[in-house]
Amino acid sequence: MTTNVFGRIRWGGIRPALLLLLSAVIPIIVVAGAAGYYFIQKEKSALDESMLAQAQRSSVAIAKELETQVQLLTILSESPRLDPPLNTSQFARIAERLRLRVPTWDRLRITDREGSIVLTVPEDASRPKVPLVDTASHQQLMEKAQPTIGNVMRGPGGAVAFPVRVPVIRKERTVYGLTAVIRPQAVTDVLHSTGLPSSWVGWITDRDGKLVAASRDAPSLVGGDAVKFAVSHVSIAEPHLGALASGQEIRIRTATVADTGWTVNIAMPLSKFHELSLRGYQILGAAISISLLLSGVATLVFLREQESRRREDAALASWQRMDALGKLTGGVAHDFNNLLMVFQSGVESMLRRREDEKRVRQVADMMLEAVGRGKAMTQRLLSLSRRSNRDASIIFLQQRAEPLRELLKKAVQDGVELEVDFPPNLWPVTVDAQGVDAALINLVTNAREAMTSGGRVSVRARNVDDLAFEIRKLSGPGIAIVVSDDGPGIRQEHLPRVFEPFFTTKGDTATGLGLTQVYSLADRSDGYVAVSSVESRGSAFTIYLPRASGPVPEVAQEPAPEVLPRKVLVVDDTPSSLSVARLALQDEGIEVVACSGGREALSILNDHQDIELVLSDVMMPDIGGIELSEIVRKRHPSLGFVLMTGYSEAIEKGQNVDVPVVVKPFTKIELREALSRGMTAVGRAGANIVILRR
CATH class of the missing domain: 3.40.50.2300 (Response regulator)
Structure with a gap:
C-alpha cells in the first residue's frame, strides 16, 4: 500500500515534467520532419539543375570541338594549293600531313560546286568512287558560303561519320567545298570528358533525330534513329521522362549545340530520383508517426494529469465541504440547542406550575414560537439543496412589498438605512415566494455585515423589456431585483467565486451558503443572478427573473367550504x-x-x-x-x-x-x-x- 502511494506520488511529480518535455519535443520533431522533407525537395531540384548544367556543359564542349575543326579547315582552305586550277597532287601531300596531325579527321575531301568529289585524302584505290552522301549540307555550304556541320550518315561501306564543311573562297566566290569526315567517337570522347556521372547516360542527336553519339556502347545504333536508343515522352515542361531501349525509365534534361541543330540529352535513372522522393516521404512520415505517437502519449499523460487534478480538486472540495459542513452543523446545532432549551425549560416550568394556567399558556406560546423558528430554519437549509421549482407560483412581487419590508428591517441594524422600492406596475413572475424572501434576506444580511460602520442598502425592482440587453444568458421580458449597498465592495479576484458553495471571506464564523441559495433560487426559476462591485464604492447583486407566461391566478374572494373526513x-x-x-x-x-x-x-x-x-x-x-x-x-x-x-x-x-x-x-x-x-x-x-x- 505504501509502495503504491509513493509510486503514485513519484508518477504524479513526473507527469507535469513529461508533459512539458513532450510539448517541447513534438513541435521540434514536426519541424525537423518538415525541414527534412523540404531539404529533400530542394535536393531533387538541385539534381534537376545538375543534369541541366551537365547538358549545357556538354553542349558547350561539343560546340568548341566542332569550332576547332572548323578553324583548322578554314586555315587549310586558305592554302594557295587550292587556287584554281587545282593541283590535286600538291594539295594531297599537304592534306595528308595535316590529317596525320588531326586524328579526329577520318579523311579530307574537296568537292566542286555541283557536289562532285574532286579529291579524297587518303585515296582508297580499292574502293570505287561514290557520290556525295550528305548533299543537303553541301548545298547549304554553297548557298551561304559559311561553315556547315552535316548530319551523321552511314556510308556505302557501313561506316558512320558526319561532315564538317568550310567554303574555299576565291575572289569572293566559292569555288570548292573543303570537308573533314569525322568519326562519332570524337564526339563521344568529348561527352565523357565533361565529367558525366557513371550512373547517368548522355546521347547526342542531329537535326534529323539521328543518333550522333552516346556515352554507352551503342555502335550499331549510331547513325540510325535515336528513338531506338532512348525514347523521350512528350512533355511541355522540363525535365521530361523517357526510357532507354533496355526499358530503364529515365529523367531527361536537354541542351542544344550552337549553330548545329544538334541536341545533347543527359538522363539519370528515374529510380534514383524516386529514391530521394521516397526518402523525403519516409522522413516526413517518420516525423508524423513519431509526432502522433508522442501526441498520443502526451494526450494520455494529460488525461491522467487531468484525472489526478480532478481527484485532487474533488478531495480539496470535499475537505472544504466537510469543513464548511462542520461549521454549518455547529451553527445549526447552536440554533437547535437554543430551541431545545426553550422546550426543556418550558416543559419543566409546566410540570412545576401546572396549576398556573396563565403561566402554562405563556410557556406553550413560547414553545410554539420555537417550533416555527425551527421549521423556518429547516426550510432555509433545504432550499440550498433544492433542485426543483415545485413551490413556485405566479406572483406579483409588489403585493409582497410590505411584509417583505418588515422582514428585511429585521436583517439590518440601526446604523444601516434600508430602502425598499417595488413599483406597482411590476410584471408577474413564476417563483418560490419564500425562496425570494430568503434570497433577499441573505443579500441584505451580507450587505449589513460588510458595512460595520453603517451605510445604506437599497432593494429595488423594475421591469426589463428584453433581458438579453442586460444579460445574454436570458431573453424576453422580465424583471430585475437589485440589492445594492455603499459598503467596501468585493475584491475583484473574489467576484468569480462568490456563488460557489462554502466560499466565504468572513472567516470561520460563516458557512458560505447564503449566496449559493440566491444562485439556486434564480437558477431553478429559469433566471440568473449577476454581481458587480467597485472596491470602496459598494456592491450590487441583480436577480433576473423572466416574466410569467401563464395566466395570473385570481385571489379567491371567499374561502372554499372546509370538508373534513369522518x-x-x-x-x-x-x-x-x-x-x-x-x-x-x-x-x-x-x-x-x-x-x-x-x-x-x-x-x-x-x-x-x-x-x-x-x-x-x-x-x-x-x-x-x-x-x-x-x-x-x-x-x-x-x-x-x-x-x-x-x-x-x-x-x-x-x-x-x-x-x-x-x-x-x-x-x-x-x-x-x-x-x-x-x-x-x-x-x-x-x-x-x-x-x-x-
Whole structure:
C-alpha cells in the first residue's frame, strides 16, 4: 500500500515534467520532419539543375570541338594549293600531313560546286568512287558560303561519320567545298570528358533525330534513329521522362549545340530520383508517426494529469465541504440547542406550575414560537439543496412589498438605512415566494455585515423589456431585483467565486451558503443572478427573473367550504410521529385507524370500507407514501389522500405527485386545510400539488 502511494506520488511529480518535455519535443520533431522533407525537395531540384548544367556543359564542349575543326579547315582552305586550277597532287601531300596531325579527321575531301568529289585524302584505290552522301549540307555550304556541320550518315561501306564543311573562297566566290569526315567517337570522347556521372547516360542527336553519339556502347545504333536508343515522352515542361531501349525509365534534361541543330540529352535513372522522393516521404512520415505517437502519449499523460487534478480538486472540495459542513452543523446545532432549551425549560416550568394556567399558556406560546423558528430554519437549509421549482407560483412581487419590508428591517441594524422600492406596475413572475424572501434576506444580511460602520442598502425592482440587453444568458421580458449597498465592495479576484458553495471571506464564523441559495433560487426559476462591485464604492447583486407566461391566478374572494373526513387511516413507521398525527386528528373529532407500513395499510383498507381518507408519511421502508398513494387511488378512487413529510428527496427533486402534501411539523390549521383539499380532490386525476403555508 505504501509502495503504491509513493509510486503514485513519484508518477504524479513526473507527469507535469513529461508533459512539458513532450510539448517541447513534438513541435521540434514536426519541424525537423518538415525541414527534412523540404531539404529533400530542394535536393531533387538541385539534381534537376545538375543534369541541366551537365547538358549545357556538354553542349558547350561539343560546340568548341566542332569550332576547332572548323578553324583548322578554314586555315587549310586558305592554302594557295587550292587556287584554281587545282593541283590535286600538291594539295594531297599537304592534306595528308595535316590529317596525320588531326586524328579526329577520318579523311579530307574537296568537292566542286555541283557536289562532285574532286579529291579524297587518303585515296582508297580499292574502293570505287561514290557520290556525295550528305548533299543537303553541301548545298547549304554553297548557298551561304559559311561553315556547315552535316548530319551523321552511314556510308556505302557501313561506316558512320558526319561532315564538317568550310567554303574555299576565291575572289569572293566559292569555288570548292573543303570537308573533314569525322568519326562519332570524337564526339563521344568529348561527352565523357565533361565529367558525366557513371550512373547517368548522355546521347547526342542531329537535326534529323539521328543518333550522333552516346556515352554507352551503342555502335550499331549510331547513325540510325535515336528513338531506338532512348525514347523521350512528350512533355511541355522540363525535365521530361523517357526510357532507354533496355526499358530503364529515365529523367531527361536537354541542351542544344550552337549553330548545329544538334541536341545533347543527359538522363539519370528515374529510380534514383524516386529514391530521394521516397526518402523525403519516409522522413516526413517518420516525423508524423513519431509526432502522433508522442501526441498520443502526451494526450494520455494529460488525461491522467487531468484525472489526478480532478481527484485532487474533488478531495480539496470535499475537505472544504466537510469543513464548511462542520461549521454549518455547529451553527445549526447552536440554533437547535437554543430551541431545545426553550422546550426543556418550558416543559419543566409546566410540570412545576401546572396549576398556573396563565403561566402554562405563556410557556406553550413560547414553545410554539420555537417550533416555527425551527421549521423556518429547516426550510432555509433545504432550499440550498433544492433542485426543483415545485413551490413556485405566479406572483406579483409588489403585493409582497410590505411584509417583505418588515422582514428585511429585521436583517439590518440601526446604523444601516434600508430602502425598499417595488413599483406597482411590476410584471408577474413564476417563483418560490419564500425562496425570494430568503434570497433577499441573505443579500441584505451580507450587505449589513460588510458595512460595520453603517451605510445604506437599497432593494429595488423594475421591469426589463428584453433581458438579453442586460444579460445574454436570458431573453424576453422580465424583471430585475437589485440589492445594492455603499459598503467596501468585493475584491475583484473574489467576484468569480462568490456563488460557489462554502466560499466565504468572513472567516470561520460563516458557512458560505447564503449566496449559493440566491444562485439556486434564480437558477431553478429559469433566471440568473449577476454581481458587480467597485472596491470602496459598494456592491450590487441583480436577480433576473423572466416574466410569467401563464395566466395570473385570481385571489379567491371567499374561502372554499372546509370538508373534513369522518374516518382517517394514518400510516407512519415512526411511532412518535404516528401518535402525534393520531392525537391531532382525534382533537378534530375524527375517528382514526393507525398502522406502521404501506402493506398493512392496504390490508386495512380492504377491511374498513368506511375510511374516507389516508394520511401517509412519504418515507417508509416497505412501500413509500408516493407509491402507496398511486396504489390506493387505483384501487379505491373514492378515497382522499394526503402525504405528510419532514423531507423527501423525490419531491425535492421535482417528482410530480397528484395529492396534497403537508410538511412536518404542521399546525392544526395546516392539517385541516390539507385534509379538506384531500377530500375535495377525490376523483380529479392529475390534480396539482397543493402548496401549503410553511
